[in-house]
Amino acid sequence: MPELAEVDYFRRRWNPGVGRTVRAVHLNRRARIGRGVDVEALADALVGRKLLGSQAAAKQMAFRFAGGAWLGVHLGMSGRLECGDAEREPTKHDHFVLEMTDGKRLVFVDPRQFGRIQFWPGPGAPPWWEKIPPAILSDGFTVGVVSAFLRRRARTSIKAVLLMQERFPGIGNWMADEVLWRAGFHPQAKAGDFGPAAVRKLHRTLREVCADAMRVIAKDWSDPPATWLFNHRWADGGRCPRAKQPLRREEVGGRTTCWSPARQRLGAERR
DNA sequence: ATTCTTGTTGCATC
DNA sequence: AGATGCAACAAGAA
Numbered sequence: 001m002p003e004l005a006e007v008d009y010f011r012r013r014w015n016p017g018v019g020r021t022v023r024a025v026h027l028n029r030r031a032r033i034g035r036g037v038d039v040e041a042l043a044d045a046l047v048g049r050k051l052l053g054s055q056a057a058a059k060q061m062a063f064r065f066a067g068g069a070w071l072g073v074h075l076g077m078s079g080r081l082e083c084g085d086a087e088r089e090p091t092k093h094d095h096f097v098l099e100m101t102d103g104k105r106l107v108f109v110d111p112r113q114f115g116r117i118q119f120w121p122g123p124g125a126p127p128w129w130e131k132i133p134p135a136i137l138s139d140g141f142t143v144g145v146v147s148a149f150l151r152r153r154a155r156t157s158i159k160a161v162l163l164m165q166e167r168f169p170g171i172g173n174w175m176a177d178e179v180l181w182r183a184g185f186h187p188q189a190k191a192g193d194f195g196p197a198a199v200r201k202l203h204r205t206l207r208e209v210c211a212d213a214m215r216v217i218a219k220d221w222s223d224p225p226a227t228w229l230f231n232h233r234w235a236d237g238g239r240c241p242r243a244k245q246p247l248r249r250e251e252v253g254g255r256t257t258c259w260s261p262a263r264q265r266l267g268a269e270r271r
Numbered sequence: 272a273t274t275c276t277t278g279t280t281g282c283a284t285c
Numbered sequence: 286a287g288a289t290g291c292a293a294c295a296a297g298a299a
Contacts, residue, residue, distance in 0.1 A: 003277060077278050112295045114278055156289065173277050254291070285289075
């Protein structure tokens with residue numbers, strides 16, 4: 001489920017734990033979310049430590065603890081973060097719980113377990129955090145960087161390219177479709193066919209969609225306005241809110257893709 | 272019963 | 286070497 005803005009929304013679900021100290025760590029050791037992690041070291045390091053704060057970047061979250069330890073969380077496809085009190089009924093897929101000194105429980109729930117946790121004892125930021133590329137809303141995300149990346153992935157559909165986290169951190173299936181719909185590019189257009197004007201438009205629209213998502217969804221999980229593709233893309237039979245024509249849904253780049261044939265035509269990218 | 276899923280990775284192939 | 290495409294991971298919903 002979670003892309004850029006939803007990730008930040010879930011990060012803040014754990015805010016009630018900030019300033020509190022970890023009393024116990026409960027980890028379902030059979031759950032895949034802990035794969036590759038030394039869970040004993042993680043539990044040892046976090047118990048007795050105060051949660052200082054958190055940050056989100058791309059689809060990743062980092063929770064920082066006193067003493068310099070970092071807990072990383074990636075929500076995968078179906079993960080979510082919850083905060084409950086001591087009376088909270090555990091659910092079937094509570095795989096990781098931080099029990100805090102005031103009785104609050106910070107819970108990572110993930111039925112499909114494509115998500116994962118990571119750990120770094122510190123000091124300093126972990127390698128898996130440092131290597132997250134510049135955010136789309138940052139100064140480091142330039143037209144030149146986009147242009148070079150599109151050239152390198154020349155034979156791949158633009159839809160598949162926008163899903164590559166190494167260059168478009170935080171973009172997921174619905175955001176990629178939203179960008180292409182707003183900018184008027186066909187999802188099957190080849191990345192290498194994008195001309196200078198088209199690259200600039202793509203860059204501008206990426207920033208616009210990220211900013212809109214952070215403003216609307218990250219704030220309180222409001223439903224996006226009906227003027228976005230978002231509300232019309234999920235089921236067969238939807239109509240384009242701009243062209244008022246039927247939307248099309250088909251697999252592109254291995255993912256279900258929704259676009260408006262009336263306003264996303266092949267060839268527009270060659271400008 | 273069958274098919275679908277808002278993500279990532281590892282592997283085979285080009 | 287680098288680019289490309291696809292299966293696999295797992296569980297719930299429609």
